[in-house]
Amino acid sequence: MAQTSSNSSFVLNKPYEVSFEERPKPTVQTPHDVLIAVNYTGICGSDVHYWAEGGIGEFILKKPMVLGHESAGTIISVGESVKSLKVGDRVAMEPGYPCRHCTPCLSGHYNLCPEMHFAATPPFDGTLAGFYTLPEDFCYKLPESVSLQEGALVEPLAVAVHIVKQAEVKPGLSVVVMGAGPVGLLCCAVAKAYGASKVVSVDIQPSRLEFAAGFAATHTFTPARVSAEENAARLLKEVGIADGADVVIDASGAEPSIQTSIHVVRRGGVYVQGGMGKPDITFPIMALCTKEVTAKGSFRYGSGDYKLAVELVASGKVDVKKLITGTVKFEDAEQAFKDVKAGKGIKCLIAGPNEKL
Structure with missing residues (x-):
C-alpha cells in the first residue's frame, strides 16, 4: 500500500x-x-x-x-x-x-x-x-462485499437506524416517513428491513417520491396546500390506513410536516422527530395529548447503530x-x-x- x-x-x-x-x-x-x-x-x-x-x-x-x-x-x-x-x-x-x-x-x-x-x-x-x-x-x-463508497453512507444509515429503533418498528406495522431526503429515504429502507407492512414516503418533490417508490417505499404521498388535518385525512385515505399510522417519523424538520404527522399517527401510536428545522414551531399539542401519542426525539446514533448499519448494507437489505x-x-x-x-x-x-x- x-x-x-x-x-x-x-x-x-x-x-x-x-x-x-x-x-x-x-x-x-x-x-x-x-x-x-x-x-x-x-x-x-x-x-x-x-x-x-x-x-x-x-x-x-x-x-x-x-x-x-x-x-x-x-x-x-x-x-x-x-x-x-x-x-x-x-x-x-x-x-x-x-x-x-x-x-x-x-x-x-x-x-x-x-x-x-x-x-x-x-x-x-x-x-x-x-x-x-x-x-x-x-x-x-467493512466486509469485502462493501465498497468504500458504501462505507461513507454508513453514517446517514446509522442515523436512520437510530430513528427507527426509537420508533420501535416491528413486523406488520404501518410507518409514514415525512421527507424524502437521504435520511428519510433510509428510514423507509430500515423500516422495511424491520418488517413494516406499509412504508409511506411523503414529500413535495415528485422526483424524490419517484425515487422513494423504487427504493423502499410501498406508497408515496404529495401534500397539498391545505391544513395539516386535511392533508392527514387525504394521506390516510390514499394509502388505505383507516385508523392512523402505527408510527410516524418526521425526517424533514419542516413545520407543516410535523403538524401533519401528529394528525396522521393513530391513537396510542409513536411519533419520532428526526429532522431538525426551526428551533420553535406551532405544535398540535391537543392532538398529541388526546391520542396519547408517544413522542420521541432522535439524535445522531448510539450503541450498536453503526454496527447494524454495516450489517444492513453487507446483507443487501439496504x-x-x-x-x-x-x-x-x-x-x-x-x-x-x-x-x-x-x-x-x-x-x-x-x-x-x-x-x-
Missing part, C-alpha cells in the same frame, strides 16, 4: 468562504487510536447549513473548521493496544466519540454525552481532509449505492456543496485527497 503525506483539508472560514489548506498530518495519540486515510466523504445537510449559515443552534463557528463527517477510509497506522484492526483495513468512520464517563455514557446513551467530540461541529474539525484519527472502537471494518448521485474530486468540493444546496441529486460523495493509496 503506497503511503502519502498529503493532509489537504477543506476548511470553512466563515459562511460561503472556504479554502484548501495543507495541515500537519495527525498522528496516533493514544494506544487505542488509529490513523485513517480518508477515501470518501458524503455531504450532509448539516455540513451545508454550516457552510451557508455558520452555525446550527448552539453550535456556532468561531474559528476556521474542517467540514465533513460522513466518511470511510483506510487505516494506515494503529496504536500499540489496538487489537481488532490493522493497517490496510477499510473502515466506516463513526465521526464522534464521547467522554465515556458521564451519566449518559454510562447508561448506554453516549450520543447524548455533553462532552462529545463530533466531527465538523464547532469547535471540532471534520473529516474532509487527508487523514483523521479515531479510537479503535469507533471504526467499523442498498445505499442507489442513493449515490455521483462522486467529485476533492478539489471540486465547493461546487459539490453548491449543488447539494441547490437540491441536485440525492447523495454526493467527495473523493478524499487520498482516494487511492
Whole structure:
C-alpha cells in the first residue's frame, strides 16, 4: 500500500468562504487510536447549513473548521493496544466519540454525552481532509462485499437506524416517513428491513417520491396546500390506513410536516422527530395529548447503530449505492456543496485527497 503525506483539508472560514489548506498530518495519540486515510466523504445537510449559515443552534463557528463527517477510509497506522484492526483495513468512520464517563455514557446513551467530540461541529474539525484519527472502537471494518463508497453512507444509515429503533418498528406495522431526503429515504429502507407492512414516503418533490417508490417505499404521498388535518385525512385515505399510522417519523424538520404527522399517527401510536428545522414551531399539542401519542426525539446514533448499519448494507437489505448521485474530486468540493444546496441529486460523495493509496 503506497503511503502519502498529503493532509489537504477543506476548511470553512466563515459562511460561503472556504479554502484548501495543507495541515500537519495527525498522528496516533493514544494506544487505542488509529490513523485513517480518508477515501470518501458524503455531504450532509448539516455540513451545508454550516457552510451557508455558520452555525446550527448552539453550535456556532468561531474559528476556521474542517467540514465533513460522513466518511470511510483506510487505516494506515494503529496504536500499540489496538487489537481488532490493522493497517490496510477499510473502515466506516463513526465521526464522534464521547467522554465515556458521564451519566449518559454510562447508561448506554453516549450520543447524548455533553462532552462529545463530533466531527465538523464547532469547535471540532471534520473529516474532509487527508487523514483523521479515531479510537479503535469507533471504526467499523467493512466486509469485502462493501465498497468504500458504501462505507461513507454508513453514517446517514446509522442515523436512520437510530430513528427507527426509537420508533420501535416491528413486523406488520404501518410507518409514514415525512421527507424524502437521504435520511428519510433510509428510514423507509430500515423500516422495511424491520418488517413494516406499509412504508409511506411523503414529500413535495415528485422526483424524490419517484425515487422513494423504487427504493423502499410501498406508497408515496404529495401534500397539498391545505391544513395539516386535511392533508392527514387525504394521506390516510390514499394509502388505505383507516385508523392512523402505527408510527410516524418526521425526517424533514419542516413545520407543516410535523403538524401533519401528529394528525396522521393513530391513537396510542409513536411519533419520532428526526429532522431538525426551526428551533420553535406551532405544535398540535391537543392532538398529541388526546391520542396519547408517544413522542420521541432522535439524535445522531448510539450503541450498536453503526454496527447494524454495516450489517444492513453487507446483507443487501439496504442498498445505499442507489442513493449515490455521483462522486467529485476533492478539489471540486465547493461546487459539490453548491449543488447539494441547490437540491441536485440525492447523495454526493467527495473523493478524499487520498482516494487511492
